[in-house]
Amino acid sequence: MHRFIRQRAIASLISLMLLVVAVFFLSRLTGDPAALYLPVEASEEMRQQFREVHGLNDPVLVQFGRYVSDLAQLNFGDSIRKARPAFEIVIEAFWWTLQLALITMALVTAAAIVLGSLAAFRAGGLFDRLATVSSLIGASAPDFWVAIVAIVVFSVGLGWVPTSGTGTLAHWILPIAVLFIRPFGLIVQVVRGAMITALSSAYVKTARAKGVKSQAIIFVHALRNAMLPVITVIGDQAAALLNGAVVIETIFGFPGVGKLMIDSILQRDFNVVLAAIMVTAMAIFLMNLLIDLAYSLLDPRIRH
Amino acid sequence: MTRFLDVRDLSVDFHTVTGTVHAVRNVSFYLDRGETLAILGESGSGKSVSSSAIMDLIDMPPGKITSGEIWFDGQDLLRMPASARREINGRRIAMIFQDPLSHLNPVYSVGWQIEEALTAHGADRATAKAEALRLVRRVGIPDPETSLQKYPHEFSGGQRQRLMIAMALALRPDLLIADEPTTALDVTVQAEVLALLKELQLETGMGVLIITHDLGVVAEIADRVAVMNGGAVVETGATHEVYRNPQHPYTARLIAAAPGKGEMHPEQPRREPVLSVRKVRKQFGQFTAVEDVSFDLMEGETLAIVGESGSGKSTVAKMLLRLEEPSGGQALWKGRDLFAMPPAELFKLRRDLQMVFQDPTQSLNPRMTVWQLITEAWVIHPEILPRDRWKARVAELLLQVGLKPEMASRYPHQFSGGQRQRIAIARALALEPKLIICDEAVSALDVSVQAQVIALLDDLRKRLGISYVFIAHDLPVVRDFADQVMVMQKGRVVELGPVAQVFDAPRAAYTQRLLAAGLDPDPDVQAERRKARLALA
Numbered sequence: 001m002h003r004f005i006r007q008r009a010i011a012s013l014i015s016l017m018l019l020v021v022a023v024f025f026l027s028r029l030t031g032d033p034a035a036l037y038l039p040v041e042a043s044e045e046m047r048q049q050f051r052e053v054h055g056l057n058d059p060v061l062v063q064f065g066r067y068v069s070d071l072a073q074l075n076f077g078d079s080i081r082k083a084r085p086a087f088e089i090v091i092e093a094f095w096w097t098l099q100l101a102l103i104t105m106a107l108v109t110a111a112a113i114v115l116g117s118l119a120a121f122r123a124g125g126l127f128d129r130l131a132t133v134s135s136l137i138g139a140s141a142p143d144f145w146v147a148i149v150a151i152v153v154f155s156v157g158l159g160w161v162p163t164s165g166t167g168t169l170a171h172w173i174l175p176i177a178v179l180f181i182r183p184f185g186l187i188v189q190v191v192r193g194a195m196i197t198a199l200s201s202a203y204v205k206t207a208r209a210k211g212v213k214s215q216a217i218i219f220v221h222a223l224r225n226a227m228l229p230v231i232t233v234i235g236d237q238a239a240a241l242l243n244g245a246v247v248i249e250t251i252f253g254f255p256g257v258g259k260l261m262i263d264s265i266l267q268r269d270f271n272v273v274l275a276a277i278m279v280t281a282m283a284i285f286l287m288n289l290l291i292d293l294a295y296s297l298l299d300p301r302i303r304h
Numbered sequence: 305m306t307r308f309l310d311v312r313d314l315s316v317d318f319h320t321v322t323g324t325v326h327a328v329r330n331v332s333f334y335l336d337r338g339e340t341l342a343i344l345g346e347s348g349s350g351k352s353v354s355s356s357a358i359m360d361l362i363d364m365p366p367g368k369i370t371s372g373e374i375w376f377d378g379q380d381l382l383r384m385p386a387s388a389r390r391e392i393n394g395r396r397i398a399m400i401f402q403d404p405l406s407h408l409n410p411v412y413s414v415g416w417q418i419e420e421a422l423t424a425h426g427a428d429r430a431t432a433k434a435e436a437l438r439l440v441r442r443v444g445i446p447d448p449e450t451s452l453q454k455y456p457h458e459f460s461g462g463q464r465q466r467l468m469i470a471m472a473l474a475l476r477p478d479l480l481i482a483d484e485p486t487t488a489l490d491v492t493v494q495a496e497v498l499a500l501l502k503e504l505q506l507e508t509g510m511g512v513l514i515i516t517h518d519l520g521v522v523a524e525i526a527d528r529v530a531v532m533n534g535g536a537v538v539e540t541g542a543t544h545e546v547y548r549n550p551q552h553p554y555t556a557r558l559i560a561a562a563p564g565k566g567e568m569h570p571e572q573p574r575r576e577p578v579l580s581v582r583k584v585r586k587q588f589g590q591f592t593a594v595e596d597v598s599f600d601l602m603e604g605e606t607l608a609i610v611g612e613s614g615s616g617k618s619t620v621a622k623m624l625l626r627l628e629e630p631s632g633g634q635a636l637w638k639g640r641d642l643f644a645m646p647p648a649e650l651f652k653l654r655r656d657l658q659m660v661f662q663d664p665t666q667s668l669n670p671r672m673t674v675w676q677l678i679t680e681a682w683v684i685h686p687e688i689l690p691r692d693r694w695k696a697r698v699a700e701l702l703l704q705v706g707l708k709p710e711m712a713s714r715y716p717h718q719f720s721g722g723q724r725q726r727i728a729i730a731r732a733l734a735l736e737p738k739l740i741i742c743d744e745a746v747s748a749l750d751v752s753v754q755a756q757v758i759a760l761l762d763d764l765r766k767r768l769g770i771s772y773v774f775i776a777h778d779l780p781v782v783r784d785f786a787d788q789v790m791v792m793q794k795g796r797v798v799e800l801g802p803v804a805q806v807f808d809a810p811r812a813a814y815t816q817r818l819l820a821a822g823l824d825p826d827p828d829v830q831a832e833r834r835k836a837r838l839a840l841a
Contacts, residue, residue, distance in 0.1 A: 200363075202406040209359050210471070211394035212424045224411050299411055300455040 005289065012285040016278065023277055024067060024270075028060055033080055033268040054080055067274075076278075077271035081264070086271040090257065090279050096166070097249070097256035098283070101241035103172070104179045109234055112184055116191025117218055117226075123196050131188060138185025147178045147251045164253035175252045179245055183237035190233045194226035201225070227298055235291040239284045306378060307334040308511055309358070309479060314372030316353050319365060327353045329535040330371070337478065340505065340512040342526035342543070344519070344558075346750035347721070350535040351515045355481050358513075359399055360389045377478070395425045398472035402484035404464035408456035414467050415440075415452030421474040439470035443500060461613070462493035469500065476508055483515045490612035490777060495821040495837065498525050517750065519562050520823025523547065523830040531555045544827045561755040562825040564780025569787045571802040575602050578771055579624075579739060584633035586619050586795075593619045594795045597633070599788070601739070604765055606772040608786035608803075610779060610818070616795035617775050621741045624773065625659055626650060637739075655685050658732035662744035664724035668716040674702070674727055675712040681734040688735065701730040705760060722753030729760065741773045746781060758785050779822045783807050791815045816840065 033056065034047040051057045055066065070077060076087040119131040154174065155163040161170045198204065199222045207221045246258035253259075257276055264272040296302045316328040328350040335341045345351040356362045358374055358381065374381040376397070381389060398421075401407040409417060418439060419432035427435070440448040443466040445459075456464060465485060472480060482501065486494035502525060505512055514525060522529050522543055530540040531552065539552040550556040577600035586594040594616040601607050609617040622628035624635055626642065635642040637653065645653065661667040668677055678698050682689045689697055699709035705726040716724055725745065732740055742761070746754045762785060764770055776782050782789060782803075789806040791799040791814065799812040810816045820837045824830045 202401065202403065203409040205361055206399075206401065206407045206468075206471075207409070207420075208361055209393055209399040210421045210424055211390045211392070212420065213390065216424070221409055221412075225409070300413075301410060301457050 004292075008285075008289055008292070012281075016281055016285075019277060019281060020068075020071070020274065021064075023274055024064055025060065027265075027268075027270045027273055028063075030265070030268055032056070033270070036268055037080060076275040079264075079269050079272045081267050081269045081272070086269075086275040087279075089272055090260065090275040093255055093257040093260040093276070094279050094283070096254065097242065097245075097258065100172075100175060100179065100245070100254070100256060101238060104176050104241060105183070105234065105238045107176070108180055108184045108187060108237070112187035112191050113223070113230070116188045117195050117223060119188070119192045120195030120199060121214075121218055123192075128192075131192070135185040135188035135192075138181045139189065140185070141181055143178055143182055143245075144247045144251065146181060147174070147248055150174055150178055151251070164251070166255065175245075175248055175254055178252075179241065179248055183234075183241075186237065187230065187233055191226065191230050194229045195222055198222035198226040224298055228295065231291055231294055231298070235287060238287055242283050242287065243280050307375070308337045308377060309335040309513070310373075310375040311354065311358070312373045312375070314354060314357060314374065315370045316350075316357060316362065317368050317370050319368065327367075327535055328357070331532070331535075331537050333530045333537060333540060335479070335511045335513055337511055338505070338509045339528070340514060340526045342514045342516055342522040342529045343532055344516060344522055344529050345532035346517055346558075346752065348534075349532040351532045352483055354532070355399075355483060355513060355515050358481065359393055359397060360386070361399075391425070394421055394477070395475045396477050397479045397481065398475070398477040399481040399483065400465070400468045400472050400485050402487045404461070404468045404488075405456060407468065408464060410456055413453055413455055414459070418452070418467070418471045418474060421471050425475060435474065436470075439474055440467070442504075443467070443470045445470075460493075461489050462497060465489060465493075465497050466500065469497075469504070473504060473508070477510060479511045479513065480505075481513045481515070484517070485514070486521060487516075487518070491779070491818060491823075492612065492821040494521075494823070495524075501525065518823065519547075519559065519751070519825030520830065523825055523827040524823050524834070531558070547825065547827055558751060559825065561752040562780070563751070563755065563758070563778070564783050564824070566784050568783060568804045568807065569606075569785075571804065572602065572605060572787055574600075577601055578603050578638055579773075580634075580636040581620075581624070582634040582636070584620065584623060584635065585631045586616070586623060586628065587631040592795055594623070597790075597792075597797055599790055599797075599800060601771050601773065601788075603738070603771055604769040605787045606765065606774055606785060607788045607790060608774045608776060608782040609790045609792060610776055610782055611792035612777060612818075614794070615792040617792050618743055619795075620792075621659070621743050621773060621775050624741060625654075625657055627659075655681070655688065655735040656738045657741070658735055658737040658739070659741045659743065660725070660728050660732050660745040662747055664721065664728045664748075665716070667728055668724060668731075670716055673713055673715055674698075674730075677716075677727060678712075678731050678734050681731065685735065697734075701733055704733065704764070705730045706756070720753075722749050722757060725749060725753075725757055726760070729757075729764075733764070737770065739771045739773065741775070743775045744777070745774075747776065747778060754781065761785070779807075779819065780824075791818065 033054065034050045038047055038050055055063060067077065076085065078084060079086045079089055082089060115131050119128040122128055151163050151174065154160050161173050165171060199218070204217055204221055207217050212221070243258065245256070246262055248254070249256040249259040250262060257280060261273060261276045264276065311334065312332050314328055314331045315326070318325040318327050331350070331354050333341065333343070343351045343354065353362065357369060369382060372382065381392070408414065415436055418436040419429065422432035422435055423429065436452060437448055440451055445451045445463055445466055459467065485501070486497050489497060498521065501512065514521065516522060526543045528541065529543050529546050530537050531546065531554065532538065533554045539546060539550065539555045546555060547559060550559055579601040582598050584594060584597045585592070597620055599607060609620060611617045619628055623630040624642065630643050633643065637656070642650070642653070675698060678701060679694050682694060698712050702709050702711060707723065707726055707730070716727065719727065746757050749757060758781065761772065765772065774782065774786060786803045789801065789803050790797055791806065791812065793814050799806060799810065799815045806815060807819065810819055817840060820833055820840055824833060
């Protein structure tokens with residue numbers, strides 16, 4: 001197991017380094033930050049000075065060398081925009097995103113497993129058909145549209161919840177609800193499919209011949225087997241949320257890492273962009289590791 | 305008088321997209337305490353559906369019980385609520401299945417699964433744990449304490465079936481239903497498992513309902529037999545009586561089709577071999593799968609390689625076709641070493657050497673028509689046949705294997721298992737091979753179909769002079785078809801000789817054990833064998 005984790009860590013480190021190289025050089029192609037941060041009437045001298053301060057005057061390769069050596073000391077550089085360490089800014093934003101992602105995925109997982117399992121138990125029945133239709137609608141609804149409609153209806157129209165920002169519990173309701181819909185629709189479908197396969201398997205027949213109760217057959221015998229493909233999809237969806245739900249965070253003015261990245265890219269705040277990418281990449285790596293561990297916990301055949 | 309189990313006039317339909325299938329039609333049979341009834345039938349005869357009805361295991365829908373009563377110990381099961389039937393399952397009636405690997409839950413330890421049989425009916429964990437240990441010990445699993453912690457995939461096929469038996473017998477049921485319990489097992493293991501069932505039956509006095517396609521299993525274990533065909537019971541009676549004096553033509557046909565009764569091939573004078581295998585070896589890492597295998601095969605001769613799972617017999621076949629790279633040795637095909645041949649030359653030779661696999665459902669591409677399957681050979685080897693003669697040749701090949709030329713436009717799923725194996729043989733013949741390697745080619749087929757395919761192979765041998773390497777675990781089939789028999793055990797050859805010598809005067813102790821473990825359809829012969837086996841043990 002330790003060997004497995006080490007191998008995974010090395011593989012991830014390599015891809016992380018390639019990512020840093022790619023993002024570093026690509027972001028330099030977006031243009032000169034001096035043109036953005038200084039007023040239009042700023043003199044060439046002032047611009048030159050701005051570049052000097054932020055180390056943008058040196059050849060790109062020299063900048064890259066400096067960046068990598070700083071990075072080796074876990075120094076991600078400062079944000080141009082906010083004149084604060086980039087890492088601090090990213091961690092603050094990431095904490096918001098992490099909470100949002102975890103709460104959403106926990107709700108999605110719990111709801112999808114129950115609904116998908118029940119739909120599979122009487123596949124083809126009325127409940128199954130309702131579940132299938134509603135989950136398909138959920139899986140295919142464009143979330144930016146749902147978000148805007150939700151704001152119009154629940155915030156502007158009914159006034160039940162605030163339109164955007166953070167501060168109270170009520171601020172969380174709409175973002176979570178909107179983010180919930182798509183992964184939920186998708187995972188219900190996956191759970192349903194995996195459960196139908198599991199429930200028609202030979203070991204379920206054995207359990208019935210043993211006189212095991214229906215609930216135990218569904219939630220003990222079938223579900224643990226069905227969880228294997230489900231976990232893969234859960235991981236996938238959670239990774240998408242950890243990356244920052246860019247559109248949703250922007251619409252709801254939610255100070256997460258997705259919004260931070262978009263803002264920083266638009267502002268050519270290179271250090272923040274790089275730090276954000278690395279932090280989310282690390283988080284996704286850790287989550288994939290968790291998924292693999294969950295796999296081996298659920299299935300003894302993988303453990304050996 | 306009231307019977308312990310009395311199935312009366314049972315009919316089961318399945319409603320499918322293509323229409324209603326009458327899987328079981330007005331079936332009646334009974335079973336008394338302590339008795340063993342075999343339900344004998346080929347695939348699709350309705351034998352498994354009948355037994356599933358007793359345990360409420362039929363999926364409804366698409367299944368529907370349209371008539372009948374199932375009386376068990378004075379109650380009609382079909383009139384009981386589902387919860388009451390669940391109470392009976394496992395406690396009073398238990399079931400074991402074919403293929404114990406898929407019938408055990410892969411993600412729970414076997415200990416947990418055996419305990420569940422007890423806790424599902426109200427036992428507490430501690431009692432269940434102690435009882436599971438006793439059961440596992442009773443069915444002869446080595447190292448019972450640690451075995452309980454293990455998972456199904458960590459056991460051999462025979463051990464898994466023993467564990468299934470332990471689980472089924474946890475609550476000392478009055479009736480055990482065994483659905484093809486030994487079909488996937490090696491012959492020696494099959495004999496052990498059947499013996500265990502018999503022992504446990506004597507201990508507990510339970511009734512045993514055994515579902516099987518194998519006359520040998522019936523002869524070994526059953527007091528009475530009900531023969532099913534096309535969803536109906538065509539004949540029922542005492543095992544001995546039915547075998548000696550079958551009343552229904554289907555029963556008579558089934559008994560006549562049982563392999564192992566015909567004349568054995570006479571020993572042939574040795575001529576120049578077409579295939580000469582010398583000291584072949586295969587190593588998988590540290591594990592030696594095949595060691596020091598040598599044999600000669602003449603034109604028009606059949607060499608059978610027999611052995612149990614893990615004996616290395618399939619690995620030998622795969623090496624001959626270089627589907628598996630050998631670790632050492634030689635295989636001289638008409639004087640040239642197949643193992644030393646460069647790929648280009650091997651490609652040309654491929655058409656001489658063909659293979660027919662066990663499962664035609666998997667070895668035929670489901671998206672190709674019979675025409676495409678057969679003519680693909682000529683697309684790859686265009687020198688065999690000009691395109692304008694394909695049509696005539698396909699028709700000829702299909703007739704040769706007993707199919708009709710107009711079937712060429714169909715897909716594999718439109719054929720029965722036996723027909724599919726014929727297609728696979730036609731495909732092999734398209735290349736005009738000199739040698740066909742059959743890897744368990746008839747094992748998955750019903751007895752009557754098996755006999756037809758064997759007759760076809762034998763006919764092709766006589767007419768076209770094809771040689772066969774015939775890999776099989778089923779000794780009676782080998783006895784009817786082979787000229788030479790090679791017995792393998794743990795990767796080594798333990799005996800090689802003409803068929804009559806190996807079957808009538810086996811030299812190796814292992815061959816003797818193998819033959820003694822084999823099941824004969826004749827109950828009298830089988831009784832003799834049981835004695836011989838006990839003497840060997």
